[in-house]
Each structure stands twice: as C-alpha cells, then as structure tokens.
Amino acid sequence: MGYGKLSTCNIHIFFRKTIDSRIEVSGTVGDGYSWRKYGQKGILNSKFPRCYFRCTHKHVQGCKALKQVQQLEDDSNMFEIRYIGHHTCAPPNTSSHHRVVLDSKKFKNRHYSQICSNPSISTNNQNDAFLKQEDLCYNVSLANDAQLTPAWVWNEIITDDFDESFKSDQTLSDISFDDVMFS
C-alpha cells in the first residue's frame, strides 16, 4: 500500500477513508475515548500481537466504535492504530499526552508461550504492546476545533503516494490542514 507522509507531530496518517475509519501511526495510543480491550492475537509474520478494543460504552450507549493497535516492526516504538466505526457516545474530555509503557515483565511471565506457539512470529524482541484501557484513556490532542480543510485542497496536495480512491474521497474534508503537515 502506498502511503503519504502526512503527519501531525508524532501522528502519521497512512490512510483515512473517513473520520471514523482510518489508520494512524503514532508513538502514543491515547485519543481521549474510553476503550475496553476484548482480544489480542498474534498476527502471521508480525513480531507484535494486535490488540482489539471496543468502546467502553458499547452497551450503555450502543457505541459501535472499534480500535486496533499493533506495534510496528521497526524499532521506532510506534504503533499502527486503526479506528473502525462511528462513536455515538460522548466525545473525549480534555487533552493530556500520555506515553505507552511497554510491560516486558508481563510479556515474559504470561504471554511468552502464547506468542511462541505461532512459529512464524519472531520472539527476538522482548518488548510488547500490552495495552490496557488506562493506556488509551488519555488524550492525544487532535485539535478538534481546528478549521477543516476542503477536499479540493487535499486533492491538490496529495500526489501519487495515494491511490485514486483516496484522492477522490470527499471525506478528506474531515482532515484539518491546520493540524496536518507534510514531513
């Protein structure tokens, strides 16, 4: 998949179909919403497992939003974060940055055998993304109040790094130019 080099500070947007479904790469995983982890899977040919989260208010508010987090293969200590679906619950509260702490002790004690049971997953790296809800409860401010940029501006800026469907996607206007810069 080709990707552009859009970034907001430490957030790189690889692909963004809509405001609700998108993939980001960041050193932080918090977004202000409250998430509940419901699964973790080893992924074929991936060093790190993928963690699955759903909105904490799925039942009380019927919120269908999902989130998947997986650490990147490289040593950048970054995470690929994919958002799926629309939040119908209350929006995030105020911002404060929060860095994920990798719990290598838990990895050794509890999860090593599970990860190893998949022979295609390397176990060289003892760090792992054991993401808990608390890791996801803190905000990475995305400047929700920033002015939105019309889709045609993005169509001018975005080049061949993006596929055609992305370039023609009118929901690009969900992205704020004030908050996104090329690197």
Place this chain on the structure above:
DNA sequence: TATATTTGACCGGG
C-alpha cells in the same frame, strides 16, 4: 463487589 483483562475457544470468510 464491580469492573477490567487475559486467553483459549469459537466462528466465518477466503
């Protein structure tokens, strides 16, 4: 005691 996490089972699509 209530809520969150862990983790193997389960299931559906390719």
Place this chain on the structure above:
DNA sequence: CCCGGTCAAATATA
C-alpha cells in the same frame, strides 16, 4: 483448513 476477529469464562484489579 488457515487466519484474524470476537466471545466469554476465569482471573485480576480497584
């Protein structure tokens, strides 16, 4: 039947 996404019982945590 493999892979990845979800369920849910057991377990941990506040």
